[in-house]
Amino acid sequence: MKNLLPLLLMIALATGLLALAADTASEKLILKSKMGNVTFLHAKHAEREKGDCKVCHDKLWPQSATAPLGWAAGMHKPAEAKKTSCGACHHPKGPAFSSVGNCTNSKCHVKG
Numbered sequence: 001m002k003n004l005l006p007l008l009l010m011i012a013l014a015t016g017l018l019a020l021a022a023d024t025a026s027e028k029l030i031l032k033s034k035m036g037n038v039t040f041l042h043a044k045h046a047e048r049e050k051g052d053c054k055v056c057h058d059k060l061w062p063q064s065a066t067a068p069l070g071w072a073a074g075m076h077k078p079a080e081a082k083k084t085s086c087g088a089c090h091h092p093k094g095p096a097f098s099s100v101g102n103c104t105n106s107k108c109h110v111k112g
């Protein structure tokens with residue numbers, strides 16, 4: 001019984017550290033682009049959706065810090081038309097600001 005408690009504590013600590021690593025890894029994603037990198041802030045998007053993860057996961061994005069995002073340069077018009085990727089919300093009359101006219105004014109693309 002004495003040996004069981006330290007083992008359980010180690011398992012709990014390891015589980016907590018893995019969960020923390022997975023959570024913080026996806027908080028700030030930098031999407032590389034020739035037009036200027038796009039910084040995705042997970043907390044800001046989650047707040048807009050009132051913590052409802054199903055709005056984006058797994059319908060638009062895999063819920064994994066290591067999965068590929070499926071994002072590519074030059075995807076604005078196709079994504080907006082199909083309501084996929086960023087275009088699911090960032091389109092005219094969408095729930096978030098439209099990508100049209102918001103390219104380089106620090107809303108999305110930032111050259112540095």
